Amino acid sequence: MTGKMDGLEFAAEHDAPIPYLHRIGTYYQTLGYGKPYRWAQYADVPFTPLRKPLSECRISLVTTAAPYQPDKGDQGPGAPYNAAAKFYRVYAMSIEGEPDLRISHVGIDRKHTTAEDVDTWFPLKQLKRLAAAGRIGSVAPRFIGAPTNRSQKTTIEQDCVDILARVREDGSDAAVLAANCPVCHQTVSLAARHLEANGIPTVVMGCAKDIVEHVGVPRFLFSDFPLGNAAGRPKDVASQAFTMELALEVLETAPGPRTTVQSPLRWSDSPDWKLDFSNVERLSAEEIARRKAEFDANKEVAKSRRVDEGLAVKAAE
Secondary structure (H helix, E strand, O other), X not given: OEEEXXXXXXXXXXXXXXXXXXXXXHHHHHOOOOOOXXXXXXXXXXXXXXXXXXXXXEEEEEEOOEEOOOOOOOOOOOOOOOHHHOOOOOEEEEOOOOOOEXXXXXXXXXXXXXXXXXXXXXXXXXXXXXXXXXXXXXXXXXXXXXXXXXXXXXXXXXXXXXXXXXXXXXXXXXXXXXXXXXXXXXXXHHHHHHHHHOOOOEEEEEOOHHHHHHHOOOEEEEOOOOOOOOOOOOOOHHHHHHHHHHHHHHHHHXXXXXXXXXXXXXXXXXXXXXXXXXXXXXXXHHHHHHHHHHHHHHHHHHHHHHHHHHHHHHHHO
């Protein structure tokens, strides 16, 4: 879709990366939650160059996806937001087979994508393919799950420390971090910063350009797709392969911190999908009231889930 001005075939005015920081701030203020959330923001960005060729590197994969929990309600394709499926501590699981991960617990774009294809947000298959082809040395024996805490203090002081420990335990030389929801993008950005500051090169794969760049990361591959598709288009293996290969190229060739590369792939011929996510200008008063009630209910579920998981962690210690 194009917009004509003085006979020029310009793109539509809204055919630009979604301004998530503005949208989300306005959205929650409109729902009645007061002062906007303060996103993490840094002026300086750590940067660690690769110390050897990628063909000799072991790569860790960090995801914000959650292991499937059969007792926690609908987590399948098209599932509504499911706070009961959240997790609050870093985990690590074997890469063997096809891990059953879901993203029903985070705020992806549920209008324009359904999370029906795990390979669009969890690029393990493509990493394994590239390891088999010799493009990378190997994939770490475990992938790492990062919880999406809104508390930056918790993310920095607890989760980033735990992620680094697992990357080191697995003997990895670098890490790929794939984001899903808006807070996921902040989480993996903070994790990437911590890894780089401790000698582990990283590349973030995501769809929320302004959030990642606001935090400040060493290397970022931006895909201008709906949230939940950082690793390619659904059921499009060629796009998934291209996206992973481009992420590794960014990891390999970035000249310094704050390197952002935008994938040339487009989600669709029309950019109109960009108008919808958390856009209060497109919501009726009734819809805003419904969403507030739904959000309040999910907050209570998440609070209970956090308490239960905290008790379980203490019991195991």
